[in-house]
Amino acid sequence: MGLQLFFANMAPRRKPRPLRQSVRAARILLAQQAEEISDWQQPALFDLAPDPDVLRELTTAQARDWSWRTDGIVFEHAERFGWSKRQTNQVRRSLKMLQILAPEGATTIRATEVIRLRRYDSDSNVRSTLDVLAAADILIDDRILTIDRYFAGKFDQIPETMRTQLELWFDIMLNGSRIPPRRKHREETTVRVQIIGIAPIVTAWAQAGHHSLAEISPAILIDSLPEESAKRHGAMLGLRSLFTILKDRKLVFADPTSSMGSYQLNGTTPLPLEPAEIRAVLNHDDPAIALAVAIVAFHALTNLQVRGIQLTDISDGRPTMPDGRVILLAEPVRERLARWLDYRATKWPNTRNLHLFVTMQTAPRLNSPDHQFPWKKAGLSAKALREDRILAEVRATGGDPRRLADLFGLSIEGTNRYVDTLEHPDLTNHPSRLGLHSPVN
Helix, strand or coil, X not given: CCCCCCCCCCCCCCCCCCCCCCHHHHHHHHHHHHHHCCCCCXXXXXXXXXXXXXXXXXXXXXXCCCHHHHHHXXXXXXXXXXXXXXXXXXXXXXXXXXXXXXXXXXXXXXXXXHHHHHHCCCCCCHHHHHHHHHHCCCXXXXXXXXXHHHHHHHCCCCCHHHXXXXXXXXXXXXXXXXXXXXXXXXXXXXXXXXXXXXXXXXXXXXXXXXXXXXXXXXXXXXXXXXCCHHHHHHHHHHHHHHHHHHHHCCCCCCCCCCCCCCCCCCCCCCCCCCHHHHHHHHCCCCHHHHHHHHHHHHHCCCHHHHHHCXXXXXXXXXXXXXXXXXXXXXXXXXXXXXXXXXXXXXXXXCCCCCECCCCCCCCCCCCCCCCCCCHHHHCCCHHHHHHHHHHHHHHHHCCCHXXXXXXXXXXXXXXXXXXXXXXXXXXXXXXXXXXXXXXXX
C-alpha cells in the first residue's frame, strides 16, 4: 500500500469544484428530493438563536450539499438581471446560512426565515435571496402583508360576528370574487382608504352594543357619519362598498346605504407653486430628480405615468403614453434626459430593467421604482407640480377646455376644475397670472 506524500508548510490541495448544474437540472433534483421527504416536519423544541460568529465561520467553510444545487439558479438569475459579483456572493452566502439553520432534510425555506438573516449578517441581501428561492420553487411565502396587519389592527376590538363580516368584505375587496355576483379586486390603496373611512364608525357601533352589521339601520348610519366633508365622503364610499358586498352574500337583510343619495365632495381649488421653488429642483444635483421634475413641470405627467415610462417608449425624444399620446419633449427636458441616461448607464451598466427610472432596489429587478421616488428627496409633490403646469396653460390659452383635455388627457370634470380658476380672486395677482411661471425664466 503506497503513501501519499506532501511537501511541508504548503497550502493543502483545493477540493475539486463541482460542476455547475443547469437551471433545469437543479430544479428537477430539488423536486425529486422534495417528493422523497414527507411534508411533515418536526418542529423545534426550543427556538435558540445561533451565534452569528459561528454561523459566519460555518458559512465560509464547506456547507451542506444543498447550495451547489442552487448555484445554477443563482448564476442564471444574476446573469439575467445584471447582478454584480458582490450581490451574487451575498445571495450565495445567505443560501449557505439557510442550509445550516434549516433542519436536516428540509427542502423548502420560509420567507420569515430569510428575513431573520438580518440578525446574523448585516450584509445579507434578503430581497435577492427571496427572488432566487422563489425562482427555484422552494420558497414558502409566509409573510404577513402590510394591509393585512393594518386591517387586523383597526378591527381588533369588535365582536366576532362583526369581525367575520368585515373579513369577508376585506377578502373580496383585495382578491375579488368569481362567485356570482362577481366582483373585481381593488387596489390596496383603495382598500386602505376605505378602511380609514369605516374603522371609526364600526368601532363606535361595537362600543354602542351592536354585535352584527345586520343591526345597522339607515338612521343609525346617518347619525354615525362625520361632519367634516372629506371624512364624510370617505366614510360613505367605504360603507357603500361594505353593505353592498354583505347584501350580495345575504349576510344583512337590507342595505342601509341604498336609500341614501350620492354625496358630492367639495372640490379643492388647484393653486400654482412659486417659480423659484420649481427652478431650484429643476437644477438639482441628482439627475433623477432634475429629469422627473422637468417632465412634470413641462408636460404635466402624473407620478404613475412618470414611473411607468420605459426606454422602449422613447423614440427620437418623443415618449409614447399608454393612452396613445405622443409627447414631444421640450429642450430642457431633453438635456436632463441625456444627463440621466449617461448616469444610468454608468451606475448600472448591466441592468435589464427597461424602466426609465431605476434605483438601487429596482436595478437588479424588472419593477418600477416606489411611488415616493424621487419626490421625497426632492421635497416637492408631483401632483402640485402637475397642477401648476396645467394652471399655466389655462392662463395662456384663456381656458380652452378642448385644448386642455387633449394636451393633458383630462376628463370633462377635471378640465372644468382648472377652467373655473380663471376668475378666482386669490389667483388674480399670482406670478403665474403675470407671466412669470416658466421654470426656465
